[in-house]
Amino acid sequence: MADDADWRRFEQMAMPHLDAAYNLALWLTRNADDAQDVVQEALLRAMRYMGTLRLESARPWLLQVVRHTCYTWLKENRPAEQVLLDDPEDAWRDLAASSSNEPPALAIRKADAQQINDAIAALPVAYREVFVLRELEDLSYGDIARIAEIPIGTVMSRLARARGLMRTALAPNGRPVLRTVARSAQGGVST
Amino acid sequence: MMTTGEAWKIDAFVDGELDLAGQLEIEQRMDHDEALRQRIEAVRALRESVREKADRHVAPAGLQERMTTMLGAARREPAAPAAVAKSSSAGWTQALERWLAWRPLVASTAFVGLLAVTVNVAVLQSSQQDRLMDEAVASHVRSTVGQHLVDVASSDQHTVKPFLSQRLGFSPPVRELQLPGSVFVGGRVDYLGGRPVAALVYRQGEHVVNSFVWPDTAGSDTAPEFALERGFRIAHWAQGGMRHCVISDVNRDEFQRVVDSVRLAAATG
Numbered sequence: 209m210a211d212d213a214d215w216r217r218f219e220q221m222a223m224p225h226l227d228a229a230y231n232l233a234l235w236l237t238r239n240a241d242d243a244q245d246v247v248q249e250a251l252l253r254a255m256r257y258m259g260t261l262r263l264e265s266a267r268p269w270l271l272q273v274v275r276h277t278c279y280t281w282l283k284e285n286r287p288a289e290q291v292l293l294d295d296p297e298d299a300w301r302d303l304a305a306s307s308s309n310e311p312p313a314l315a316i317r318k319a320d321a322q323q324i325n326d327a328i329a330a331l332p333v334a335y336r337e338v339f340v341l342r343e344l345e346d347l348s349y350g351d352i353a354r355i356a357e358i359p360i361g362t363v364m365s366r367l368a369r370a371r372g373l374m375r376t377a378l379a380p381n382g383r384p385v386l387r388t389v390a391r392s393a394q395g396g397v398s399t
Numbered sequence: 400m401m402t403t404g405e406a407w408k409i410d411a412f413v414d415g416e417l418d419l420a421g422q423l424e425i426e427q428r429m430d431h432d433e434a435l436r437q438r439i440e441a442v443r444a445l446r447e448s449v450r451e452k453a454d455r456h457v458a459p460a461g462l463q464e465r466m467t468t469m470l471g472a473a474r475r476e477p478a479a480p481a482a483v484a485k486s487s488s489a490g491w492t493q494a495l496e497r498w499l500a501w502r503p504l505v506a507s508t509a510f511v512g513l514l515a516v517t518v519n520v521a522v523l524q525s526s527q528q529d530r531l532m533d534e535a536v537a538s539h540v541r542s543t544v545g546q547h548l549v550d551v552a553s554s555d556q557h558t559v560k561p562f563l564s565q566r567l568g569f570s571p572p573v574r575e576l577q578l579p580g581s582v583f584v585g586g587r588v589d590y591l592g593g594r595p596v597a598a599l600v601y602r603q604g605e606h607v608v609n610s611f612v613w614p615d616t617a618g619s620d621t622a623p624e625f626a627l628e629r630g631f632r633i634a635h636w637a638q639g640g641m642r643h644c645v646i647s648d649v650n651r652d653e654f655q656r657v658v659d660s661v662r663l664a665a666a667t668g
Contacts, residue, residue, distance in 0.1 A: 219470045226466060230458035244462050251466055252517065255473060313437070313444035321452040328453060342414070343449045349416045364407040364416075371410060374445055 218258045221266040222251065228267055228345055229274045235340045236278040238329055242285075250277040268351040275337065275355055282333070319378045327377035335370035342367055409435070413442045460621035460636065467617070469517050527592075531635075531644070532628050534591050539609045539631060539646045542587070542600070548607070549585035549600050559586040563597045571597035571612040571641065574664035578656060580604050591644070603657060608647040610661050615642040623658055634658045638665050 229250060234243035254261075254273045261269055319327075331339060341352045349367075353360045411417045412425045429436045542548050551562040560573040566588050575583035584600040589611065596613040615637045623636040623643075632654040635644040645661050647654060 215470065215473060219467075223466065223470070226458045226463060227456075230462065231456040234456045240456075240459075243456070244459065247458070247462060248465065248469075248517070251469070255470075313440040316441060316444040316448050319448055319452070321454070324449055324453045328449070343446060344453060344455045349411070349414070364411055367414075368407040368410045371442060371445055372406075374449070375441055378445070378448075 214258065218255060218261065221261055222254060222258075222270055225267045225270045229270055231344060232271055232274050232337070232340060233278055235328065235344075236275070236333060236337060237281065242281065246277050246281050247274065249281075250274040253277060265351075267345075268347065268355050271341070271345070271347075272355045272357075316375060316378050323378060327374050330377065331370055331373055335366050335373065338363060338366040339370035339374070409438050409442055413439060413446060457622070460624055463619075463621060464617075472516060531592050532626060532633055535609075535611060535633060535644050535646050536628050536631050538589050538591065538598070538611075539607075542589075542598070542609060543607045547587065550587035552585040554583045554585070556583070559583075559599070562586065563588065567595055567597055569597075569614050571599070572639070572665045573597075573599060574667065576601055576657070576660040576664055578603070578660040581608075581657075581660070601657075603647065603649050603653065606647055606649045606653075608645065608649070608657055611644040611646075612641050612665075615640055623662070625654075625658075636662075638662060641665065 226247070229247050230243055233246040233250070234240060237243050237246060250270075250273045253276070254270060328336060328339065337356060338352055341347045341355060342349075347355070349360050349363045352363045352367075356363070358366075408417065408421065408425065412422060415422075417425070425435075425439075429439065550566075551559055553559055554575065556573045556575065560570065563573065563586050564570040573586065575581070580603055582602040584602055584607075586600065587598045589596050589598040591611055591613070594613060596611045599610040599612065601608040601610065617637060618640070619637065620639070621637045623634040626633045626635075631646050631648050632651065633644065633646045634654070635642070637643070643661065643665060645654075645658055647657060649657060
């Protein structure tokens with residue numbers, strides 16, 4: 209099934225995207241050791257259906273596997289992270305509606321690296337992944353839709369929401385971005 | 400003013416993801432809608448600020464090496480992953496996709512088998528690495544307590560480099576370090592991991608720095624990995640087709656500066 213040429217091809221296509229894989233895994237797990245484990249496991253998974261790998265889409269293909277692996281990992285290790293995945297699609301409208309006191313672009317440009325990293329890390333995971341794929345991996349809406357397995361319309365609304373939360377977090381005296389809270393802390397323990 | 404229901408259009412506009420008619424429509428509205436213009440400016444500011452300042456994490460060299468080794472092992476030993484794959488033949492890919500899509504928690508024997516191979520490879524690799532570290536420490540200690548710090552005592556790179564090249568069969572980068580307080584003492588031929596390596600010796604104040612260099616077979620450059628071994632600081636990395644291993648007992652910050660200047664010297668020498 210997998211002969212030498214297949215392996216070589218897989219290595220040549222997948223390995224150039226190791227940084228992208230690690231970047232996504234680290235932003236989703238927010239822990240460097242966990243990210244390494246996730247990437248390693250994702251590559252093991254990827255190796256086994258490398259038959260579906262095409263050169264022109266190697267990066268989204270690999271990132272899709274990494275994302276799958278991340279979510280499996282999050283489900284097992286941090287069940288609380290899943291909560292906001294079911295955020296109603298129109299929740300971002302609340303934020304969009306309060307645009308009257310939009311922070312000036314100047315304040316956003318003045319934010320330092322630490323503030324920006326913290327604000328991204330504080331985004332609920334469903335928004336964080338779309339935001340990271342767009343702003344740090346520079347992927348198109350179409351690729352993001354494929355990786356996150358959501359319609360393009362959902363990519364758009366989640367991205368708008370993610371950016372809204374980021375703007376609020378970076379505004380002077382801005383209130384902190386909504387943090388994901390452990391379910392148990394809210395009283396209801398999920399199983 | 401844009402209604403809240405179409406706020407996403409602003410983001411799509413900034414990302415260049417609207418169709419032509421949509422792009423043009425927003426451009427026209429921008430001219431006479433100050434609130435819209437400000438919102439677009441805020442999205443652009445965020446976009447530029449994030450791209451400029453946020454961390455885009457780079458895979459650590461250790462991970463890169465492990466993955467390369469893992470792939471290499473899988474390729475050389477088709478008995479491990481491929482034989483398992485064959486055993487379940489055609490339905491395998493579909494079964495796997497189902498498994499990935501729905502039932503990520505169900506452990507398959509293939510996965511466990513492959514994981515075992517990986518763990519073995521990783522352990523093998525780390526024990527090789529450990530042995531190299533041990534040897535580097537031993538060599539460093541020998542050089543500092545014995546009489547044999549250098550084979551050729553010279554601060555002139557044009558004396559040291561040919562001396563080492565003649566005895567080693569490769570030509571290591573030889574340069575003094577652009578670092579305050581650093582003195583280039585000379586070089587010697589040493590052995591690490593069963594192969595002859597170049598050892599360049601520097602003094603940093605009272606401390607001795609040994610910088611080992613040998614040809615690298617893996618190829619691509621890697622970022623330095625730092626370790627602390629029996630009180631000595633060690634950094635190793637691949638650069639320009641050479642494997643570098645620097646060891647000393649200077650403090651952490653000083654060691655970082657030493658490693659930086661060795662990398663710089665290797666890049667220019």
